[in-house]
Amino acid sequence: MRPPLLDRGLDRRTLLRAALFGGAGFAAAPLLAACGGAAPAGTTLAARVEDTQAGTAGAVIRPISEQRGLVGNLDLTYVAGSGPGDVQNKLLSGALDVASMGPLGAVVAAEAGADVVLFSTSLNNHVRVLVPENSPYRTVADLRGKKIATPPNNSDAFRSTQLALAVNGTDFTAEHQLFPGAVLAGLALFDRGDVDAIVTIEPNATRLVGKGARQLATIGELWSQGTGEDPNALFLNGQGATRAWVDGNRETATALATLRLKAHEAIQENPQLLADLAGSYGIPAEERAAIALLPERMKSVYPVVWGESVFGNLRRQTEVAQQVGLIKAAPAQAPWLDLGGSA
Numbered sequence: 001m002r003p004p005l006l007d008r009g010l011d012r013r014t015l016l017r018a019a020l021f022g023g024a025g026f027a028a029a030p031l032l033a034a035c036g037g038a039a040p041a042g043t044t045l046a047a048r049v050e051d052t053q054a055g056t057a058g059a060v061i062r063p064i065s066e067q068r069g070l071v072g073n074l075d076l077t078y079v080a081g082s083g084p085g086d087v088q089n090k091l092l093s094g095a096l097d098v099a100s101m102g103p104l105g106a107v108v109a110a111e112a113g114a115d116v117v118l119f120s121t122s123l124n125n126h127v128r129v130l131v132p133e134n135s136p137y138r139t140v141a142d143l144r145g146k147k148i149a150t151p152p153n154n155s156d157a158f159r160s161t162q163l164a165l166a167v168n169g170t171d172f173t174a175e176h177q178l179f180p181g182a183v184l185a186g187l188a189l190f191d192r193g194d195v196d197a198i199v200t201i202e203p204n205a206t207r208l209v210g211k212g213a214r215q216l217a218t219i220g221e222l223w224s225q226g227t228g229e230d231p232n233a234l235f236l237n238g239q240g241a242t243r244a245w246v247d248g249n250r251e252t253a254t255a256l257a258t259l260r261l262k263a264h265e266a267i268q269e270n271p272q273l274l275a276d277l278a279g280s281y282g283i284p285a286e287e288r289a290a291i292a293l294l295p296e297r298m299k300s301v302y303p304v305v306w307g308e309s310v311f312g313n314l315r316r317q318t319e320v321a322q323q324v325g326l327i328k329a330a331p332a333q334a335p336w337l338d339l340g341g342s343a
Contacts, residue, residue: 044075045252048097050087051078054282055183057126057202057301058100063280064263064273074255084183084201085152091116091240097249098256101240102156103314104163106335107327118238118314118336119246120257121264121306125234126298127157127219128205131197132190133212140217144170146196147177149186156237157201159326163317164219164234166324167226203281203290206297210290227320232300235313238336246337254339257306264302271295307338 052062062078065071079096081087091099092114100122101109109116131137137146151157153173158180165172172178179189183204190198190208197216200208209215224231239256246253267273274281274294283290303310314336321327 044073045249045255046075046077047249047252047256048077048079048095049256050090050096050099051080052280053081054280055201055204056084056281057123057298059203059280059282060267060274060277061260061263063277064266065259068262068266070259070262072255072259074252074259084155084157086182088154088156091242097245098239098241098253100156100237102159102237103235103317103335104159104321104327105154105156105237106240107318107321107331108159110331110335111328115243115333116240116335117243117246118240119253119339120239120260121303121310122238122260123236124232124301124303125160125218125220125223125236126202126205126301127151127160127199127236128202129161129197129199129216129219129222130190130205130208130213131216132193133214135196135214137196137216140165140222141170143197143216144175145177147179147194149189149195149198149200150178150180151183151186151199151201153178153180157199160219160223160234160236161199162326163321163324164222164226166326167320168222169226202298202301203283203294206293207283207287207290209297210287210293227316229313229316233313235303235310235317238306246339250339257339261304261306264304267299267302268304271299274298311336311338 050058052059079090081090087096087099088101088105090096091101092109101116101118103118106116106118129140129143137143150161162172179186179195183200186198186200187204189195198208205215218231220231220234223229223234239260241253272295275291278285278291278294285291311334318327318330322329
């Protein structure tokens with residue numbers, strides 16, 4: 001069955017800007033032009049980056065990089081955020097120089113007038129669909145028409161869920177009762193039983209499994225069902241910045257890409273690090289079942305490749321997103337690049 005196209009009845013630019021800024025609202029729009037300039041040159045490689053956030057897969061990157069001396073001559077200013085969606089808004093408003101950004105988010109940003117580029121690896125897709133232990137629902141298809149808590153609708157996690165459902169012939173937003181919001185808000189809804197299911201990111205999914213929730217599918221598995229492609233190769237996001245910032249701070253961007261790659265290599269060499277750093281994820285020591293699952297469930301979240309092998313998947317995501325109506329068209333200039341030596 002051919003996947004349904006999204007309703008295009010509303011003004012396209014209005015929809016795009018609404019999706020891009022989500023909870024931040026249109027107040028952020030006038031600031032887009034302000035974030036294009038390069039930072040002044042200095043003796044160290046300065047950048048404003050997103051801080052470690054408990055409840056996100058990136059929470060272990062700062063402690064690993066600091067414990068292993070990977071920061072080098074980078075002068076990093078860590079800016080707090082509230083999770084998926086929020087950090088992308090901070091990047092586009094100029095509050096951050098570098099933040100996580102997915103391929104569809106970069107394309108939507110381009111359609112709204114912001115030239116954002118992904119310059120380094122970050123995270124493979126780690127979005128999961130879960131139901132309570134006693135739920136009667138056994139497949140994602142069973143959730144049609146049901147109440148689902150989700151990440152913010154301008155987040156990479158939400159967009160990848162839309163994409164994975166679309167390639168299976170389902171319009172995620174039209175065929176479910178969605179409750180998008182901050183990750184913690186979604187978890188509270190799920191915990192109270194106010195929703196039938198939750199779409200959430202790691203490590204929260206692992207914590208829920210450790211407490212008895214059932215995982216129906218990963219978004220990678222749903223993508224594979226609809227495309228026949230490797231479920232473990234679906235890329236979620238990279239380190240993103242405005243193209244102007246990368247062009248004006250290439251040495252800094254390269255150093256950040258190298259730091260991220262080396263942190264991921266440390267995880268691949270010793271996945272037990274993820275259990276050892278459970279506290280950074282925000283997982284209390286008494287959740288022993290969840291902590292024991294971290295190395296197995298989350299090792300694949302941290303890729304150690306960047307370049308054409310990844311870009312092929314990014315192109316495929318944007319091609320499919322255009323086919324099913326999630327984006328208008330891929331930008332003329334690809335919103336990703338290889339700085340050389342970063343992979």
